[in-house]
Amino acid sequence: MLIITGTFRLAADNLDSARPAMAAMVQASRLEAGCLHYSYGEDVLEPGLIHVTEHWQDRASLEAHWAAAHIKAWRAAWPELGIGGRDLTLFEADSGTPA
Secondary structure, three states: OOOEEEEEEEHHHHHHHHHHHHHHOOOOOOOHOOOEEEEEOOOOOOEEEEEEEEEEHHHHHHHHHOOOOOOOOOOOHHHHHEEEEEEEEEEEOOOOOOO
């Protein structure tokens, strides 16, 4: 399993206009083959900081995601939404055990 975790930033006053684009990205990604988990979450203490968590079955699934039309549309919207400051890390993991 592959896990991506990290953050991106946007101006806090752009949050309302960014939410539909973020929701579309999350919904489309969750429907992809090999997507085990995909979420964005707003930081409670720092407006405009968005936490990203993704779990992918394998490298092929993740590479298909990177080539998908919805991620291309999402990336094209970044300048208008003021999205930047991406800081994401990819980890390889086993299936884990319940904590």
